[in-house]
Ligand SMILES: Nc1ncnc2c1ncn2[C@@H]1O[C@H](COP(=O)(O)OP(=O)(O)O)[C@@H](O)[C@H]1O
């Protein structure tokens with residue numbers, strides 16, 4: 001890591017940042033950290049340091065993590081291919097066990113360790129802890145079977161609030177307690193981040209991904225949409241601009257804003273310190289929904 005560059009960037013941000021620190025001081029910011037944005041170790045280090053810095057200046061930071069690629073790797077090791085239905089992992093019982101092991105056991109604890117090593121105070125929570133996420137089996141109008149994929153019916157943010165009040169950075173895995181079955185359920189991390197942001201009354205939701213944001217043409221970065229009113233989204237959906245993995249992300253941002261989160265961002269986790277740049281500078285990155 002180029003520590004000199006990092007130090008200069010941090011110093012510059014801190015000089016410009018005062019009004020932004022005041023804006024977010026004591027406020028909750030939920031960051032969804034997706035598996036694809038975790039792959040590069042240097043970028044991961046930058047994300048971790050951004051989270052610690054925000055916590056130090058008094059922002060209540062909550063991390064909701066994914067880990068889709070790690071789950072797929074582990075399934076491959078036991079000879080199982082991953083299958084996705086409408087962007088969601090088809091989750092049979094054996095897959096559910098692997099999802100829980102990888103998300104709650106591996107990815108969550110690795111992130112907590114990194115936060116601690118960077119001088120922060122991280123604490124890992126599974127969505128089942130303290131009944132944080134309660135879910136029933138997901139069903140949709142078409143009757144599609146997703147296996148043990150859950151539909152969150154209730155969020156209890158109390159365990160997260162308790163940890164925030166004690167100064168910790170809560171790191172949340174997206175496994176939910178089942179209300180209608182003996183099993184836990186697998187929840188898409190974007191969806192879980194949105195529900196938690198709403199329940200916490202967060203000021204901002206940031207979805208870190210591996211594209212620059214929402215683009216009119218996904219092949220052309222110059223067509224990035226910087227700001228979008230949620231009322232403009234239905235037309236973009238109808239016109240087919242928003243496709244594939246972007247659909248659940250945009251839906252999450254729209255739901256979060258409609259339910260009281262001041263702004264939601266889809267932004268590039270490949271841009272070093274993109275969280276700090278978005279929150280604490282005039283520049284901003286990605287697509288902001290308001
Ligand atoms: N209008 C669009 N702008 C940007 N990306 C888009 C758009 N429509 C579809 N996409 C696709 O959505 C993908 C992001 O979703 P996904 O791969 O599920 O992200 P993650 O793994 O971070 O959850 C992009 O890689 C891109 O291929």
Ligand SMILES: CC(=O)N[C@@H](CCC(=O)OP(=O)(O)O)C(=O)O
Pocket residue numbers: 033034035036065066067068069071087088089099149174186187188189190
């Ligand atoms: C139901 C469902 O699809 N769950 C996801 C949970 C992890 C996730 O969302 O991870 P990313 O954000 O890294 O994609 C999965 O099993 O892959």
